[in-house]
Amino acid sequence: MAIMMGLVVLAAFVLVPTIGTYLDQRQQITALTQAVEVSQADIAALQLQRDRWKDPAYITTQARERLYYVKPGEVVYLVDNDLAASQVPQDAAPVSSTVEQTRTDWMAQLVRSVTEAGVAQTVKAPTIGILDPSPAPSG
Numbered sequence: 199m200a201i202m203m204g205l206v207v208l209a210a211f212v213l214v215p216t217i218g219t220y221l222d223q224r225q226q227i228t229a230l231t232q233a234v235e236v237s238q239a240d241i242a243a244l245q246l247q248r249d250r251w252k253d254p255a256y257i258t259t260q261a262r263e264r265l266y267y268v269k270p271g272e273v274v275y276l277v278d279n280d281l282a283a284s285q286v287p288q289d290a291a292p293v294s295s296t297v298e299q300t301r302t303d304w305m306a307q308l309v310r311s312v313t314e315a316g317v318a319q320t321v322k323a324p325t326i327g328i329l330d331p332s333p334a335p336s337g
Contacts, residue, residue, distance in 0.1 A: 250256045261267040268274050279286060 266274060266276070
């Protein structure tokens with residue numbers, strides 16, 4: 199019985215480090231397998247990007263967007279927005295899907311507005327609490 203117990207203890211001393219090494223190696227294999235899968239996904243993405251760069255239309259688009267290249271004779275207008283990103287209005291849906299005609303003659307309104315502005319008398323804005331800047335008569 200003592201011999202049997204000694205063999206069990208000896209087997210435990212021999213097998214415990216071996217099982218620990220086995221489990222460590224399994225964890226390493228799993229980690230490396232995941233790393234290979236991530237690398238393969240990266241390779242696929244890079245190949246897709248390489249294929250895109252072979253397309254002349256894509257190259258032209260990227261040159262226009264990134265480097266502001268233009269074709270001869272084209273004019274580029276750069277709009278600098280001074281608003282914060284949260285203040286920039288989002289694209290809204292169209293107000294109406296149909297085109298409506300105005301009921302008034304815009305040309306007549308334009309002419310009337312110009313002529314009224316030309317003949318209108320300018321009125322001095324009232325000043326409240328400010329003394330008249332004209333000099334007082336000295337006497």
